[in-house]
Amino acid sequence: MTGSVDSSSTTPAAGEASVALNDVCLSFGDRPVLNRVTCSFPTGAVSVLMGGSGTGKSTTLRVIAGLVAPNSGSVRVAGREIVGLREFELATTREQLGMLFQNGALLDSMTVFDNIALPLRERTDYSEEKIRSEVHQRIEAVGLADVDDLLPGELSGGMLKRVALARAIVLDPAILLCDEPFSGLDPPNVLRIEALLVRLSKQLGLTVIITSHHVESSRRMGEHVTLLFPEESLSGTTAELDALGDPRVAEFLGAAPV
Amino acid sequence: MMRERVTHLGAVAANRIEAVGSMTRFGGLILAAVARPPMRLNSLVREIYDTGVLSLAIILTSGLAVGMVLGLQGYNTLVRFGAESSLGAVVGLTLIRELGPVLTGLLVTGRAGSAATAEIGAMVATEQMDGLRLMSIDPIHFVIMPKAIALMIVMPLLSALFIVLSIAGGYLVGVQLLGLDGGAYLSSLENNVSFADDIVGSLLKSWIFGALVGLIATYRGYMAARNAAGVSRATTSTVVTASVCILLFDYVITALWGV
Numbered sequence: 249m250t251g252s253v254d255s256s257s258t259t260p261a262a263g264e265a266s267v268a269l270n271d272v273c274l275s276f277g278d279r280p281v282l283n284r285v286t287c288s289f290p291t292g293a294v295s296v297l298m299g300g301s302g303t304g305k306s307t308t309l310r311v312i313a314g315l316v317a318p319n320s321g322s323v324r325v326a327g328r329e330i331v332g333l334r335e336f337e338l339a340t341t342r343e344q345l346g347m348l349f350q351n352g353a354l355l356d357s358m359t360v361f362d363n364i365a366l367p368l369r370e371r372t373d374y375s376e377e378k379i380r381s382e383v384h385q386r387i388e389a390v391g392l393a394d395v396d397d398l399l400p401g402e403l404s405g406g407m408l409k410r411v412a413l414a415r416a417i418v419l420d421p422a423i424l425l426c427d428e429p430f431s432g433l434d435p436p437n438v439l440r441i442e443a444l445l446v447r448l449s450k451q452l453g454l455t456v457i458i459t460s461h462h463v464e465s466s467r468r469m470g471e472h473v474t475l476l477f478p479e480e481s482l483s484g485t486t487a488e489l490d491a492l493g494d495p496r497v498a499e500f501l502g503a504a505p506v
Numbered sequence: 507m508m509r510e511r512v513t514h515l516g517a518v519a520a521n522r523i524e525a526v527g528s529m530t531r532f533g534g535l536i537l538a539a540v541a542r543p544p545m546r547l548n549s550l551v552r553e554i555y556d557t558g559v560l561s562l563a564i565i566l567t568s569g570l571a572v573g574m575v576l577g578l579q580g581y582n583t584l585v586r587f588g589a590e591s592s593l594g595a596v597v598g599l600t601l602i603r604e605l606g607p608v609l610t611g612l613l614v615t616g617r618a619g620s621a622a623t624a625e626i627g628a629m630v631a632t633e634q635m636d637g638l639r640l641m642s643i644d645p646i647h648f649v650i651m652p653k654a655i656a657l658m659i660v661m662p663l664l665s666a667l668f669i670v671l672s673i674a675g676g677y678l679v680g681v682q683l684l685g686l687d688g689g690a691y692l693s694s695l696e697n698n699v700s701f702a703d704d705i706v707g708s709l710l711k712s713w714i715f716g717a718l719v720g721l722i723a724t725y726r727g728y729m730a731a732r733n734a735a736g737v738s739r740a741t742t743s744t745v746v747t748a749s750v751c752i753l754l755f756d757y758v759i760t761a762l763w764g765v
Contacts, residue, residue, distance in 0.1 A: 310636075313636075313640055315636050315639060315640065335639070335644075338642075339642040342640055342641070342642050343642070345640065346640075347637070347640050349633045349636065349637060350633070351632055351633060353632060353633040353634050353636060353637035354634070354637075355629075355634055355637075356628075356629075356632075356634070366641065366643070367641045367643075370641065370642075370643050371641065371642060371643075419641075
């Protein structure tokens with residue numbers, strides 16, 4: 249499948265996964281982080297990437313985003329092989345990507361409005377009026393109001409994630425990467441973010457890839473789950489994974505709900 | 507044992523050479539960013555305010571104090587030879603040629619250089635730089651370049667202010683406190699300071715120190731490990747490396763160009 253699409257293409261071929269990793273290895277110094285990881289994430293679905301601490305979930309997202317280059321293997325994003333591309337060559341692929349970082353990664357010195365407007369100001373030639381309207385649409389989409397002039401330091405954890413999400417979707421990406429979107433949130437906020445991601449995926453046709461430790465959330469929202477183990481990865485729906493009868497899956501996902 | 511030591515020494519030397527190469531390449535990226543639109547004028551003005559205007563208090567206070575000490579020490583020494591009327595020239599030349607640029611460089615390193623490293627390092631640790639990269643915004647163009655250029659611009663200006671305040675401090679002690687003739691102080695200063703050799707050379711020295719501090723501070727921040735300890739180490743490293751570089755380059759510039 250991965251060899252059938254031209255490497256300069258920026259849209260996946262019909263039936264092709266939005267993101268596909270094949271035999272990806274990555275080490276930081278002498279420490280191996282990703283060991284022959286092979287997995288793919290279907291277009292337009294919410295996929296959850298799970299695994300124990302240190303199995304490389306966040307690193308996998310960073311590899312998909314082109315923020316870290318693997319030592320070997322193939323990474324196809326939106327139909328394009330990104331391994332070996334230089335920073336400026338990644339720009340066309342990154343136009344299709346949005347990323348919600350674990351701590352938001354909002355610029356401390358900028359207000360909420362300016363943070364969300366930043367990609368529009370830098371990457372488009374929209375007028376300030378159009379930018380204002382786009383930003384307010386996204387703020388509304390993530391369920392916030394009257395936050396324009398606040399600084400990231402003045403936001404609660406849940407608000408910060410939602411503002412970061414608004415920035416991640418402001419350029420209408422095809423693929424949304426979310427690194428631990430539920431970490432540090434209370435149960436109501438987990439449910440709120442969870443509903444928001446599912447709604448955005450359905451409304452905008454987004455391919456959403458989430459790394460998470462939250463088993464309940466993954467069962468509720470994950471149409472497709474990938475479990476990363478040190479030696480291999482397993483993918484499927486939660487029902488398919490439960491049906492494998494693999495003790496590692498049972499240990500990680502717990503007993504299947506009756 | 508001997509072989510291990512030599513191997514270790516070789517590895518340390520190779521690391522140092524690699525670091526210098528990496529820093530030089532980083533400097534090249536900053537220069538390339540300067541030539542690339544947009545100009546980032548708003549960021550530059552904000553950085554000039556942060557590094558320059560907010561450093562004024564420490565520069566002016568230190569300048570006045572250094573000038574007063576120089577005035578006192580200079581007067582006590584010169585009076586032994588009956589040459590106290592040359593106090594203005596001694597204070598002025600010492601400050602313009604040497605102490606002004608060097609002390610300003612060290613003070614700016616401690617205040618603005620370390621702050622720049624800490625801010626950039628924190629942005630790296632909290633994935634703000636990665637966030638910019640993901641939006642296809644070059645962090646060197648957006649964050650690093652305005653900080654480095656601002657340090658290059660403000661250093662000569664702060665050094666000039668430091669020197670003026672120091673000369674005033676020397677005047678205060680020599681003339682107002684110790685009774686030296688004010689006209690003698692100012693005329694010895696005017697007769698012995700050359701604009702082309704002393705003042706232009708002094709500003710050139712400050713500008714080079716500004717470029718050094720800008721490069722070292724931004725590089726250390728950008729390369730900081732992604733945790734609090736890494737940011738702390740990078741900040742310390744900026745202060746130590748930039749201070750030593752200022753003193754070494756001061757000698758080299760003086761030896762080569764007599765400034």
